[in-house]
Amino acid sequence: MNYLEFLLMRPEISLLSIFVIIFLFDLMATGRYRRIFHGIVCLLMLAHTYICMTGSAEEITLFGGMYYNNPMLSFMKAMLTCGSILVILQANRWLRSASTYYKQGEFYILMLSTLIGMYFMLSARHFLLLFIGIELASLPLACLVAFDKYRHHSAEAGIKYILSSMFSSAVMLYGISFLYGSCGTLYFSDMATILSGSPIHIFALVMFFAGLGFKISLVPFHLWTADSYQGAPTVVTAYLSVISKGAAVFTLFIVLTKVFANMIVEWQAIIYILTIASITIANLFAIKQHDIKRFMAFSSISQAGYIMLAVINGTAHGMTAMVFYILVYIVANLAVFGVIESIEHQCTDGVKREDFNGFYRSNPRLAFLMTLALFSLAGIPPFAGFFSKFFVFMSAFDAGFMILVFIALINTVISLYYYLLIVKAMFINQNDNPIKPIKCDLFTRISLTFCLLGIVFLGICSFVYINIDKLSF
C-alpha cells in the first residue's frame, strides 16, 4: 500500500489541484473576485501546462501497472491542456453573458473534470481505468453540451449526446467484458500476449472500437456528431471537436498498439473501412451543410478519417504523424470556432454559411484568419495543415495502404470544395447586410493569435515535428 504513488502522477495531481482550487473559488468568491475568475483560471491552466511539460522526462509505471506516463504522454496531455486553454480563452464572451455568468464556475469544473478523464484515458493501462476515464471525459461533457439550459437546441443536443454516449459505452463495455472473459485480465501488458484474433477477440475488438469510434466520431458511429455540435454552445462544440476527439484518438492508438498488437491485421482492416467511410460520407454531408457548426461537425468527421490514416500505420512514425496532425488540427479548428464564437451573437438561429457573405469587407482580420484556418484544414501549403496531411498520407503509404491513401486524396478535393465555399462566401459573395465589424475581447484575441501562429508556423518550423518524433514510442 503505497499511496505516495498518487503524488507521482504529476499532471493529474496538478490538474486535480486546480480543479479543487476552482471548486473552492467558485464556492467562496463573490462579486469583485468573480470578475477575475476567467483570468485566474487561464493563469492556473498555464501554470499547470508548465508543470505538465516539465519534470516528467522519465517513464513512470504506477499502481501495479495500471497507470503509465512517459514524456510523449505528457506531451499529449499538455497539448490537450493547451487546446483547452485556447477554448477557455475563447469562452470569455459567452461566459460573461447574462445567461451563463452565474454558472461560470461549473463550466470550468466540468471542463477540467473531462480533462482529467482524458488524462486517465491516456495514461490508463487497465481497461477499468480506461473506461472510467472515458466516462469521466464524456459525462460532464454531456452537461456542457446541455449547458445553455434554456435553449432548445442545447437541450436536444445534450440528450442526443448523452443517450448515444450511453449506448456506445454499453456496447463498448460489452466488448470489454468479452475481452475479460477470454483473457482473464484487463491489464494491457498481460492482454497483449494473450490476444490472438479468435472470433471472440474480433468481436470484442470491434465493440471496443465502436465505443472509441463514437468519441472520435467515425462513420457509422458519427451520427450524433452533427446534431450535438450544432446544438451545443459553440465553445463546447469546439472543445468536443478538438480536445475530446484528440484524446480519443490518442487512446485508440495506444490501445490498438499496446493491447491489440497481435491483431494488427484485423484492426487495420477496420480502420481501412472506417476511414474510407468516414472521409467520404462526411465529405458528402459537409457539401450540403449551411449551418456552420454543423458543417464543422462533418468537417471534423472527415478530419478524423485523415487522422486514422496515421493510426493505421501503428508505429512510432504513425504516432508522430498522428500527434502532429492533431496538434495542427487543434489550432486550425479552434481558429474557425473562435471566429464563429465571435460572430455568433450577431446571427439569429445559428451561424449560417450565408452569414459569412461579405465577411471580408467588414471584418478583414477575422476573415483572413478564418481563411488561413480553412486552408490549413484543407491541407493547403504553406500552412501547417498541408504538412500534417502530407505526413499522415506518408505514414499510411508507408504501411502499404496505397489505395486508401488514394481515396483519401481524392476526398481532399471534395473537402477543398466545401472549405472553399466558405472562403468564397467571405471574399466573393456580396452582401447588403454583412456582419458588423467585431471587436474581440482580449482573451479571444490572444487565443486567435496563438491559433494563427500555430497555423502559420507549425508547419514551417520543423522542430515541433522533430521533437514529437523524438518522443514517439
Added chain:
Amino acid sequence: MEHYTSIIIFSVLSLLMIAAAIAAVTSSKIMRATTYLLFVLFGTAGLYFSMFYTFLGATQITVYAGGIVVLFVFVILLIGKGSIDVTHTSKLRYMAGVLASMSGLAITLYIIKTTHFIADKLDPNGVSMRTLGKTIMGTDKYNFVLTFEVLSILLLACMVGAILIARKK
C-alpha cells in the same frame, strides 16, 4: 435435488428476467416499464447471489433498485402526462430495430458458442470483505485504489453537472 435447485432457480430467474425485460421495453406505460426494470434488476442481484457475490448483489439492490429506479420514478412523476410511450410508430424503423438487435443477438450467441471458456472456478465461499477491501484500496497489481479515486471524481463531476442542468435558476 440439490443439483437441480440451482438450475431451477436459475431457469426461473432467467425466464423471469427475460420476461420482465421484454415487458420493460414494450409496455406502453413508463411507470410499469420501470417496475419491470426493477424486476430485472432484482433478478440480476439474484444471479449475483447465485454466484456467491453477495456484496455485489447487495450493491445492485441498493444502488440500482434503491437509487436509479427511484430516480426514474421521480422523473416520471415530475413529467406526469408525458410519460406515455407509444411503441408503434414507424413500421420500417421498428423492423430495422428488430432486425438489428436480433442479428446482433445471433452473432453474439454464435460467438459465445464458438468460444470455449474455462469455467470451473466458481468459489462457493464468495469474496471476503477483507479481500474486497484490499482490492479496492490497494495500490499493487489487481488492486484498484486509483480507479476508485477516479470514480469518485467522476461521481463528483456528474453530480455537479446534473445539479447544474436540473436545477432552476
Added chain:
Amino acid sequence: MLVALWMSRGIKQIRTVMVAGSTLLLALSVYLTIDFIAMRNAGITDAQLYTDSWSWYTPLNICYSIGVDGISVAMLLLSSIIVFTGTFASWNMKPLTKEYFLWYTLLSLGVYGFFISTDLFTMFMFYETALIPMYLLIGVWGSGRKEYSAMKLTLMLMGGSAFLLMGILGIYFGSGATTMNIHEIAQMANIPVNIQYIFFPLTFIGFGVLGALFPFHTWSPDGHASAPTAVSMLHAGVLMKLGGYGCFRIAMYLLPQAANELAWIFIILTTISVVYGALSAISQTDLKYINAYSSVSHCGLVLFALLMMTRTACTGAILQMLSHGLMTALFFALIGMIYGRTHTRDIHKMQGLMKIMPFLAVGYVIAGLANLGLPGFSGFIAEMTIFVGAFSVNDTFHRVVTIIACTSIVITAVYILRVVGKILYGKPENKEHLELTDASWHEKFTVICLIISVAGLGILPMWVSNLINSGVANIISNIQP
C-alpha cells in the same frame, strides 16, 4: 520575402512596393542567368549549380534543398519576366488592391519555389502553394462565371495534385525511403519497374492536369476566361509550365523505365490535345477561350515533345515552355486590355479595333504572328526544335504522331487569323467603341516588355538553347535506356 516586405504598407504604396519587388526579382533572375551561363562557360559541369540544402524534417528525410540547372534558370527568368509585367498589367486592380497583390505574390512565390527546389516534398509544397491563390484571384477579381471557373480550376488542379502526391509518395517509398532529393533518387535508380508502372501514370497525370493534358484540360478555358489579366498571364504563362517541368523533372527523370514503356499512351493523349485544342479554338467566339484552347494545344506540344525523349525534342519542349509562356502572357495581357475597354470578349461584337486602338491592335497582331510560329519570334524556334527532335525518333508511330502534331501549325494560323480579321480589321461598327482610348503607359510598357522578350528569344535562340541543353542532356541521359 516579398510578402513580408509589403504586408505592413499602406494601400497607396502597394504599387511602388510591388514594382520594386518584381523589378528586384527580375534583376535577380537576370543576374542568375548571366552568372549561370558564365559558370557553364567556365567549365563547371555539375548538374546543378547554387545547390544548397537544409535539413528540414529529418525523420522523414525532407530537406529544403535548392539548386538550379539550365532548365530552371530559364524558367525562373520566364517567371520573373511575367511577374514583372503582370504587375504592370494589373496596375488598376480596383477592389482590395492589397489583397490582390498579396495573393499574387504568394502565387509567384510558389512558382519560384517550385523551380528552384530539388526536393520532392518542397517541390510539391510550392506546387500547391502556387495553385491555391488562383482560387481567390479568379474568384474575387475575375469576371464572367468566375465562381464556377475558379472552383472548377482549383478542384481539378487539386485533383491533379492528389494524383501527384500519390506519385511522389510512390517514388519516395519505391526508392527505399531514404531521401527526398530528386537527384539522389535518380542516381540510385532503384525503383522497381512494377512500382514505376503504377506511379508513372499517376505522376504524369498529376502534372499533366496542370499542363492541360487532353481529357483533363477543361479547367483551362473556363479558368482563363474568368481570371483577371495578370492572373491569366501568370497562370497560362508560368503555372501551366509547372506541369511540363514537373513531368520532365519528376515523372520522367525519376521513373525512366516506365516512362519509356508507357510513353506511347501519353503521346497519343498529347497528340490529341495538340490537334484538338487547336481545332476547338477555331470555333470559339470568346477571345480568352480561343487563347485558352490555343494554350491547351501549345502545352500539349510541350508534353508531346517531352515524351519523345530525345535531347532535341526536350530542349524544344523547354523552349516551347518559355516561348508559350511569354506569348500567351502577351496575349492575355492584350486581351485583358481590350476587354477592359470594350467590356466584351465576343469576337462578333468587336470590329475595326485597329482604327481605335492601334497600339493594342498591332501588339495583338504581333502576338498572333508569334503564336502561329512566325520565324523571328520564339514560337518558331521552339516548334521547329520540337519537330526536328520528335522526327528523329526512328519509328513509324512517332513519325505519324509528329506529322499529326505538325498540322497544328496550320490550324493555329487559321484561328489566329480569324480573330485578327474579325476584331482588328474592318470598320469599327460599334459606336461606343469609337470613344475608346489606346493603351496607357503602363500597359504599353507591359506589352513592349513582352514583345521584346518574345522577339529576343526568337531572334537569338542560341544562348537560351545552350542554356537549356545542358540541363536537358543531364536528365535525358537518365531517361534513355
Added chain:
Amino acid sequence: MIIPAEYYLVLSAVLFFIGVFGFFTRRNLVSLLISTELMLNAVDINFAVFNAYCYDHLEGYIFTLFGIGIAAAETAVAIAIIINVYRNMKTIHIKNLRELKD
C-alpha cells in the same frame, strides 16, 4: 450442479439485446434510459460471471461494482438532461426531438 457459465452469458446476451431492441424502438426518453439500464445491467452480469467462473483476481467483480456506480452517474446526468428537455419542450417524446437534423 453448477450452472454452466454459458447460460449466464446467453442470458446476459439476451438481456443486452432486449435492451438494444428497446433502445431502437421506444419512443420516450425515459424508456430509452430504461433500455440502456438493461444493457448496462447485462454487461455487469457478464463481468461477474467471468470473474466468478474463470478467474481468480477480482477485476471483473470490481468492474461490475464500479460499473453499477457509473451507470448510476450516467442515469443521473441523463435524467437531469431529460428534465431539462421537458422543461424546454414540454415533452420527452423522441419525435419532438428533431429540430437538429439535416
Added chain:
Amino acid sequence: MELAIYILALPLLSFLILGLVGKNLSHKVAGILGTLSLMVCTVIAYSVAVTYFGAGRSEDGLFPTLMPYNYTWLPLGGNLSIDMGVLIDPISVMMLVVITTVSLMVHIYSLGYMKGEKGFQRYYAFLSLFTFSMLGLVVATNIFQMYVFWELVGVSSYLLIGFYYTKPAAIAASKKAFIVTRFADLFFLIGILIYGYYTQDFSFTINESILLSASAVLPLALGLMFVGGAGKSAMFPLHIWLPDAMEGPTPVSALIHAATMVVAGVYLVARMFPLFVGYAPETLSMIAYVGAFTALYAAVVACVQTDIKRVLAFSTISQIAFMMVALGVCTSTDPHKGGLGYMASMFHLFTHAMFKGLLFLGAGAIIHAVHSNEKEHMGGLRKYMPITHITFLVACLAIAGIPPFSGFFSKDEILTACYDYSVIMGMFMSIVAALTAFYMFRLYYLIFWGKSLYEEQLNSYNSGIIKEKPHKPHEAPICMTAPLVILATITCFAGFIPFGEFISSNGHAYEIHLRTEVAISSILFAIAGIVIATIMYKSGESKLTKAINQSCKGFIKAAYRRFYMDELWMFITKKIIFNCISRPIAWFDKKVIDGSMDMLATITQRLADFVRPMQSGNIQSYSVWFLSGTLALVLILLYLM
C-alpha cells in the same frame, strides 16, 4: 561578296525604323527613306553580280559557290542545326538582281501610287520587310533558312494583301493567302524533317554517300517540299489564294504576286534541282504534269476574267507553271542532254519578273486612272495614257512570245525543253502559249481600245443624262511612269542576255541557240492567238465574240468561276473542317469532357442527397446505424478475412 550581307541588312533596318518610328515620320520622308535604302541595296546587288560573274569561272569551269557568312543560329542536337548565312551562286545572284530591281521599281512607283494613303509608312515598312525576307530566302545557305524566310515572306505577303484592313475582301484574301500557303508549308516542313533526318544535314550540298543511303526517302521528301513550293507558286490546286491576293495594293501585286514571291517555289525546285534529277526523277515528272495542267487551267480561266488584275493573276499562275514545267521536263543535269529546262526556267523567271512586273505596274497606273479593276470601266484608254499604253503593249508582246522581246527567248527555250521531253508536252505547252497570247491581247484591247467609258459618260453628261461630271482618265505621274519605262526597256533587251553563260543546270556555260522549228511554230502560235484576240476584241465585243460566248456559255461561266475551285475549297474548309470537325469538337469539349467533369460534381451532389436521410435527427436510427455498423464490421472480419 561581303557586301551581300548589307543587302539583307538594309531592308531589315529600314523595316525596323519605319515600323517603330514610322508614325512620327512624314509620308515623304518615310517613302524616300525606304526607296533610298533599297536603291543602295540594288546597287550592291548589281555590284555583287558584276563582281561575281566578272570574277569568272574557277578551274573546273564552274562559278564557285561562295558562303561569305554562315552562322549557327539554333543548334538542334546531333549534327543538325539551323544556320543563317549568305550563299552566293549563280541563281541566287540572279535572284538578287531580279528582286532588288523589281522591288526598287515598285518602291519608286509606290511613291506615286500610294500617295496620300493612310498608313503610307506602314506600307513602306512592310515592303522593306518583304524585300528583306525574299532576299533572305534566295541567299539561304540551307533548306531550313529558306524555310525561315519562306515563312517571313508569307507573313509579309499577308500583311501587304491585308493592307487595306478595313476592306472585308482584303481581309479575307489575306487570310486565305496565308492559310493556303501555310497549309502547303506544312508539307514543306515535313519534307524538310524527312530530309534533315536522313541526311543529318539541312544544307544543299550533301555528299553523295549520304544521299545514296537516304535515296529511298528522298523522292518523298522532295515531293513534299514541292508541295510547299506549289503552295507559294500557286500551282493547281493550291492556286486559289493568288487571284484573291489581288486585293492588295497593285504595286504589291506586282512585286510579290507576280515577280518575286510566287517564283519562290520555282526557286526552291531549282535549288534542289540536283537532288531532284539525281534521286527523284519521278517527282520531277510529276512536277511537269502538275505544271502543265496548271498552265492550261490558268490560261483558260484568264481568258474569261473581267477584272484586269485577275487576268494578270491567272496569267502569272500560268507563266509560273511554265517555269515549273521547264524544270519538270529535265531529265539530266547536262543542258545538252535533257537538262535545258533548268536554264530555260531560270531565264523565264528572270524575264517574266520584268514583264509581269511591268504589266502589273501598268495595270496599277490604269486603275489609278479609272479607279476600277473591271474591264467595263475601261476601253479606249490609249488616248489618255500613252506611256502606259506603249509599255503595256511591250509587255504583252513579251509575254505572248513575239521576238525580239525577252519573253520570246525564254519561252522558246522552255518549249524546246518540252519538245525534248516529249512531243505531246511540247505541243501542249505551245497551245498554252497561244492561249497566253490570246488572253493578253484580249486584255490589251479591252483596256486600250474600244469605246471609252469616259467619253460615253461625258456625252451623257453633256446631254444631261447624268449629273456628275465624269472623272477624266489621266496619265500617271512621273514616278509611276518612270519604272514602267525602265522595265519596258529591260523587257525589250533582256532576251539578248546570254543567260546560259551564267546559269545552267550543271553550272557549265551553255550557249543559247534557237531551234528554228520550235521558234517558228511558237511565233506562229502566238500570232494566231493575237489575231484571234484582235478579231474578237479590237473594237469592243464583236458579233463573233458574242456568238462564241453564246455557244459555250456554260463553259465560259465555269471558267469565269475558275471551275469552282474556290467553292470546293470553301466547302472543304468551311463546311467540313469548321462545321464538321471543329464545331463538333468544341461541342464535345463543352458537353462531354467538361460535362463529365461537371458530372463528377453532380454525382457527388446527388450522393450527398442520397446519404442525407441517414442524418434524420432521430437518435434511434443513429443507434441502429451504430449497431449495424458494428455488426457489419464483425461479419466482415469474421468471414471476409
